[in-house]
Each structure stands twice: as C-alpha cells, then as structure tokens.
Amino acid sequence: MATTTKHAIGNWDTFHNNGPFPTKVLYKTSLEGKGNMPSLIDRYNDAATEIQRLLKDALDKQEGFRAYGSAWSMNHVAHQKDNMHFNAEMNIKKAILDDEMHTASTFKRENLFFVQCGNVIKEIHKFVFDHGKSLKATGASNGQTIAGCISTGVHGSALGVGAVQDWVVGLNLIIGPNPEDIVYLERHTEPALNEVFAGRIKARVIRNDGLFNAALVGLGSFGFIHGAVIETEDRFLLKRYVKKINKDLAVELSRTLDFANSGFTVPGETDVNGKGNTAFHYKVFINPYVNDPEYVVEAIYKKPYVAEYPDPLPRIKTAIYRDLIILFTKIAEKYKNSIPKLIKVLEKSVLPAVDLEATGTLAEIFWDAPYQGPAYAIAVGVDHTNSGKALELLTRLAKDEGPIPGIYAMRFVKQSRATLAFTQFPITCMLEIDGLIWKAKKNKIISMEQFCKRTIEVLQANNIPFTIHWGKTADWSFPGLVQYMYGDKATTWKEYRSALLGEKGAKLFSNKFLEDTGLNEFIVNTSPELVQSIA
Amino acid sequence: MTIRICKRKNLSVLLLFSFIILFSLSSCYSVRIVNKDGTPEPDPLNNSGNFYKGKKVHVIDTTISLKLHEGDFYLIEKCPSGGFYSVEYRVTFGGVLLSAITFGKKRKVKIKYVCLKEQ
Ligand SMILES: Cc1cc2nc3c(=O)[nH]c(=O)nc-3n(C[C@H](O)[C@H](O)[C@H](O)COP(=O)(O)OP(=O)(O)OC[C@H]3O[C@@H](n4cnc5c(N)ncnc54)[C@H](O)[C@@H]3O)c2cc1C
Numbered sequence: 037m038a039t040t041t042k043h044a045i046g047n048w049d050t051f052h053n054n055g056p057f058p059t060k061v062l063y064k065t066s067l068e069g070k071g072n073m074p075s076l077i078d079r080y081n082d083a084a085t086e087i088q089r090l091l092k093d094a095l096d097k098q099e100g101f102r103a104y105g106s107a108w109s110m111n112h113v114a115h116q117k118d119n120m121h122f123n124a125e126m127n128i129k130k131a132i133l134d135d136e137m138h139t140a141s142t143f144k145r146e147n148l149f150f151v152q153c154g155n156v157i158k159e160i161h162k163f164v165f166d167h168g169k170s171l172k173a174t175g176a177s178n179g180q181t182i183a184g185c186i187s188t189g190v191h192g193s194a195l196g197v198g199a200v201q202d203w204v205v206g207l208n209l210i211i212g213p214n215p216e217d218i219v220y221l222e223r224h225t226e227p228a229l230n231e232v233f234a235g236r237i238k239a240r241v242i243r244n245d246g247l248f249n250a251a252l253v254g255l256g257s258f259g260f261i262h263g264a265v266i267e268t269e270d271r272f273l274l275k276r277y278v279k280k281i282n283k284d285l286a287v288e289l290s291r292t293l294d295f296a297n298s299g300f301t302v303p304g305e306t307d308v309n310g311k312g313n314t315a316f317h318y319k320v321f322i323n324p325y326v327n328d329p330e331y332v333v334e335a336i337y338k339k340p341y342v343a344e345y346p347d348p349l350p351r352i353k354t355a356i357y358r359d360l361i362i363l364f365t366k367i368a369e370k371y372k373n374s375i376p377k378l379i380k381v382l383e384k385s386v387l388p389a390v391d392l393e394a395t396g397t398l399a400e401i402f403w404d405a406p407y408q409g410p411a412y413a414i415a416v417g418v419d420h421t422n423s424g425k426a427l428e429l430l431t432r433l434a435k436d437e438g439p440i441p442g443i444y445a446m447r448f449v450k451q452s453r454a455t456l457a458f459t460q461f462p463i464t465c466m467l468e469i470d471g472l473i474w475k476a477k478k479n480k481i482i483s484m485e486q487f488c489k490r491t492i493e494v495l496q497a498n499n500i501p502f503t504i505h506w507g508k509t510a511d512w513s514f515p516g517l518v519q520y521m522y523g524d525k526a527t528t529w530k531e532y533r534s535a536l537l538g539e540k541g542a543k544l545f546s547n548k549f550l551e552d553t554g555l556n557e558f559i560v561n562t563s564p565e566l567v568q569s570i571a
Numbered sequence: 572m573t574i575r576i577c578k579r580k581n582l583s584v585l586l587l588f589s590f591i592i593l594f595s596l597s598s599c600y601s602v603r604i605v606n607k608d609g610t611p612e613p614d615p616l617n618n619s620g621n622f623y624k625g626k627k628v629h630v631i632d633t634t635i636s637l638k639l640h641e642g643d644f645y646l647i648e649k650c651p652s653g654g655f656y657s658v659e660y661r662v663t664f665g666g667v668l669l670s671a672i673t674f675g676k677k678r679k680v681k682i683k684y685v686c687l688k689e690q
Contacts (some may be wrong), residue, residue: 043616051625064615107615124613127688159610159688399608408624478589537650 037322038079038086040065048120051107051412052474054509057115060458063090064122075235080128080152080263084210084218084238087121087260092213094544101544103260105181106156106425107565109188109507110413116547121260123154123181129163131497132265136233143228145206150206150233152263153183160266169268170341170398173197177405181241183261189253189457189467189506193402194335195317198450199254204266208239209251209258211541218262219536221248221259221262224570227401228265237263243418243569249429250532252454253507255555257545258533271341274316274401276348277302278334286320290423290446291464293318305337321327322444324431325383332387336401339376349403361470362441363387365407368472375479376473379439388445389429412442412489414469415505417458420448422500423465429494430467433487440487441470455529456522466505469481489514496520508569513552526555534559535566603659610688611656623685626656631682637675644678650686659683 041064048059065086073079096100102116103123114120132148139215147169151160158178161171178192182200186207191199205228207221219273220239222228227243234241251258264434281300289298295312305313367385371378394401418426423446434440447466449459458464476483482490497504503521504510511517518526533555534542542558550556603622614627635644659682666679 045616049618062615097622106613122615123611124615127690156610156688159690162610163610163690336669406622407621408622504678 037081038065039502040090046113046419049107050114051408052110052412054110055112055115055413057112058117059115059120060118061121064125065090066125067128076128076130081238081324083126083128083152084262086376087210087262088217090119090121091217091260091485091544092410095213100546101260103153103183104256105184106153108177110178110411111507111512111549112547112552113506113549114184114195115189115549123183124156124515124556126152126154126262127156128152128158129155129160131167132229132233133416136229136236138227138230140227141229142226143409147268148205148228148265149268150263150265151182152260153181155182156180157182158399158404158503159184161397164268165271165397165399167268168271171269172201172269174402177401178399179405182264182266184507186252186261187254187256188505189452189454189459189505191459192447193317193337193398193466194223194450195315195448195463197400199454199457201454201457202254203267203453204264205267207248207251207261208237209260209536210262211259211537212319212544216387219259221251222265223248226313229266235515241568241569244567245570246455246528247532247536247567249453250455251536253456253458253506254533255456255550257542257547257550257555259526259537259541259545271397271522273339273341273345273395274336275305275339275395276334276336276393276401277305278332278380278390280330280332280387280390283329283331286333287427289318289333289422290320290427291421292447293319293420293448298468300333300335302335302337305335318448320379320446321387322431322446323382323385324444325379325439326385328387330391336347338515343395345395348394348400360368361407361411361413362405364472365409365411367443368441375441375474375481378441378472381385381480382439382441382443400476402461408410410473412471412473412509413505414442414488414510415458415468415508416491416495417461417464417505418467418500418502419461420463420465423467424465426465426495426500426502429498430469430491432467433490433494434527436512437482437490438487439481440469440471440484441474442469444469455525456506457534458505460503460522460525461501464503468505468508484509485511492517512549518553518555527559530555530557531559531562532556535562535564573658599663601659601661603657605657606655607685609654609656610651612652612686612688616623622657623683626685627683629686631680631684633680634669635678635680637678639676642675646680648684651689652689654687656685656687 043062047056083567099118101119103121104114175190175192185200189317217357218239220234223245224243295314301312315335319334321332452459612627661681
C-alpha cells in the first residue's frame, strides 16, 4: 500500500517565502516499495486508491484539498487552508507500449511517455534522455513538478514550441473518491492512447478538445492530476550565446521576432544568404534604472544531437545570465539587508558585459536554480508586437513610482491551446520583473502590493491587452482582472470545470486564489456534452 | 608595574587566542560534491534557507576511534534509491588538531549528504 504521512504544520510557505499561509495539514504520499509490488501499473493504481481515500476524508469533513509540487509558484495558487498534498514522491514514469496506442493516433509511440504527477522536470529529462529523447521545452530551470508546470502554464525555454502544457497529450485526473472519478482526458482531434491503456489505469476516457484544453492549465482546481502523457522528440543540442547589443536593436527584434531581417546576427547562425536564423529561444535582460545604450540578450539555436561536446556546465555554473533571479541575486548578494543601498547599486551599475557561448542539451542549458532565499517575480504576458511599449511603460513605472529592488527581462513563447494559458497571444512576450521581497515602510518605498496594482492599471490605461503568469506575484484580487484578461475564455473554463467536478468537487478543489480571481464560480446546469467524448 | 606585566601577558594570551580563532576559522571549510543529472530526495518540511532547502538531509557528526592497526575506515551509508545526490564534507581546525595529536587514531567526521530521489 502507498503510505501517507500527515503533518499538522500550522503554516505553509512557498519555496521563495511568498507566504506564510495558515494551513492545517500537509500530507505526503509515498509509493509502495518495488519489492512488495513489482508492477509499475499496480503501484500507480495503488497510489490512486490512496489519493481517493484522502479525497473522501476531505469531502466527509467538508474541507478543501489541494495537491502541490515543488512550491515554486510565488503566490497562493498552490495553497489550501485545510489539506495540502505534497506530490513529489509520486514519480512513476513509463514508456508507452504498442498495445496502448490509439489506432487513429498520429503520434509516434516512441515519443510518448506516461509520467506521474510528482516527477520533477529534471528526472523526466533524464528518463527520456535514456530513451534517446528530449523534452520539447521547459522553464528556465528544472525543479518544478510536471503537474505544477501544467497547472500554471510554465514557459520559457523555447520560442517556437510553446509552454510545458503544449507537449502534454493526455491527462489522468482523480476528481473524487468513486471508481468513475478516475478519468483520462485527451483531445478528440488528436487521440493518443487507447482503451487498453485507460483500462490499465482504471480510468474512463473522455476525448473532448474543449474539456482537455480547459483542464490543462487547471490552477490545481480541476481535480488531482495523477499522471500525464507527454510527447517528446529526438535528442537535440542547443547552442547558447549571450551578448550585449544595441538596445534599440534588441527591442526591435522583440517586436518583430524577424530574425532573418534583423540587424542582430550571430556569426555561424545565418543562412547561405547571411540572413539570421530564427532562434530557439530569445531573451532580453534590462536594468530599468540605468540608461544603458546596450541590453544583454541571450539567443539559443537548435542543433542536431552529437554525443561529444564540451561539458557546458562548469561554464554555466559561473555564468549569471541564465535565470533572471540568479542574475539579480548575484548583483544583490551584498546588499540584501539594505534595499536603498541595493537600489543605489542598480542605479549605478549596468548589467555586466558578457560574450558567452555554450552548447548542451535542453536539460543542461536550463539546469538547476541555485537561489533558495525570499524572492518575488512579476510576469505579464503581452503580444510580442506590444513588447517595446509594455517594457517602456513598466520600466517607467519602476522609475517614477518605485524604485523597487528588481530587474527586468523579456522572453517569447508560441501560443498555447490551453483555455487559461497566459501564453494566449500568437506569440506572447513574457515581461518579467524578478527581485528580493522588500518591506515598503522600512525602506520608504512603494509596497509590492501597490506596485502590482499599478502594473495592471498602467497596462489597462494604455490599452495593452495582457495576461499574468498564474504562478507569480500579482494583485490577484484586482476587480475584474481575470475577465479583463481572458474574457469569454474565463467563462468557458468555469463551465467545463463545473461540468466535470460537480458542485461538491468544485468546492473540494477550490482555494483562496480561485476565490480572489472569481474562478471559483460554480456554473449550474451546464450541458452534459461538455464532459462527453466527441467522436 | 605588576599590573602592566599582567596586561602584557593578557595581551599575548589574547593575541594567541585571536590567532587560534582566526586560524581555526580560516581552516574551517566544506567541500560539496553535487550529482549533475541527479534529482535530490525531497523533504517538504525542510525550510532551511540554503542549498538544502526542500531536500532530505542526512548528517553524520561523529568521532571515529581507530585501533592501532587500523589505518583506513569506511562509513557505510544507505540511500533507498541506491545513490547520492550530494555529499558535503566539513573540515574543521578542531578535527585536524584532534587527528594530529592522536596520530590519526581519532578522526572527527562531519558529513551532510542527500540521497537521490527514488526512481
Ligand atoms: C526558481 C524559479 C524559477 C522559475 N522559472 C520559471 C520559468 O522559467 N518559467 C515559468 O513559466 N515559471 C517559472 N517559475 C514559476 C514556476 O515554475 C511555476 O509557478 C510552477 O507552476 C511551479 O511548479 P511546482 O511544481 O513548484 O508547482 P506548485 O507551485 O507547487 O503548484 C503550482 C500549481 O499546480 C497545482 N498542482 C501541483 N500538483 C498538482 C496535481 N498533482 N494536481 C493538480 N494540481 C496540482 C497546485 O495546486 C498549484 O495550483 C519559476 C519559479 C521559481 C521559484
């Protein structure tokens, strides 16, 4: 039997201390030992039974229940006041067997894997690499769980691929304590696995594009994600360049993403006519307090896999232009106890000059995140054609109404089909501000809450459509925020959620974050077709 | 006069003491080896604000006494996953001193390790 330990914790906090949040109980479920239960599917189903037992307990007590992963979300999206479940020890992974493929599937069997919710990206990297495969895209590092990534829509390493949920092709949810509450969802237009597979995990199948797209970025509120079927591709390498380039050029390229006609080219990364190749990933780093004529940019290009290449990690470990928070904490290291001094340093110093090159796999280039202290991260998504304008507005906000201890970056991601993906524009520019949590009164500067509120107001006042990363710092109670960002899509999401979970289930998987955003609304009398397979 | 001599004595003792403290501080360091492709065994209750945050940490803090004919020793530890994610070995001045004055027969061992997550 899978075993669950129960801890009366009193308070729960995120990895970067964006809480604490009062919490009664933390559960941690460990799988049955392999020696006692050698079949991987048996262990998976055994864990499902245990989760259903916990869900029944919570329902009986009329309490809420929420699964969480690595607690990397920097707000209260992963928090629930009654029962929180730590998933990371639920980490079964398996390749897909021939007899599990749907006859109409267009996926290659060898590219598909089934992974349990608590697998962190790093262990999935290794597992698929050992099968000759690579993940398609991740965030800037590797410590999140797969379920955590899907639930908030983690993006960041690949411009042309999309976010993590965009390579998920099947979802196994547990929505309650009964046998029919184990469901396996897929798109009806893109079936992947068949009833044999579903039978093995004791799930009823629903193939329905609308439901699947809604459940993907489910904010922890669409049931317990027990497992996901993911699509990988053949191994590849990435060549990463970090350079300082003219600021206008960097911003112009962000706006057009037209690498072929940009003045920014990297020697060796051009076609036969000398035109720039499209980068796999493009990122711009900005210190808002300095009028530097140059910005640091990171451009990464995809290469065929070869077994022999210099190990990129020793260089990456000392390199600071990786994750924005790494860069910031390197600058802030000496001044973290004095925010005014830190701001003075930011006002004086431009971002360090750099000219780096490194080659590695996706797992190596987007490796471990080394910072463990308190931090915030604000991330708004805008259409990339609005990136220059949004950057100008939000850097001006920091200068005029700040300062705040943080620096900026922009990353770019292809549109997602997930209903509530914040990567909803044809190409979304994620404009990010990362830094150290500060006390407004003590440092006599604007508060984090006020700055977040002003971010929304400024973008609204300038008619720039935007989204906000679900796992980051924001004024989530801002009136009408979600409706403003997603319009009808927010209603669609609520309808599918209500139809799938029913009223009791919707309450069970709700939390304060959902209430703050208004997404907890239960919609009565939804059409049963929302949760039926479409032929 | 007596007082002055006494002070001077105190001063030299103080200097010696400070030297020892400085020396012991500077000769107190740790080396950490981390497994590049490994995933650490998690511990959601570990809230330390350092490298070990969120990781399940095992600590060995002991003094090993070796017999006259014993020159070498192994510490045999068990990770359920069968592998180590990280090992940190701490060298302290006290430990070096103890080993020196006991001719290597007493070895102070301070190790922190994290196992790989079970697969
Ligand atoms: C150092 C660092 C770097 C980051 N880099 C990036 C980046 O590059 N790109 C990016 O987009 N974001 C980034 N983020 C944000 C972070 O990746 C996301 O917030 C992500 O969702 C966190 O994953 P997690 O496993 O920690 O999930 P958690 O934060 O623990 O949970 C996130 C959500 O998933 C839900 N959830 C988790 N497991 C389940 C389950 N089994 N069933 C149902 N719901 C579940 C939770 O309830 C919650 O709603 C970063 C954060 C940090 C701290």
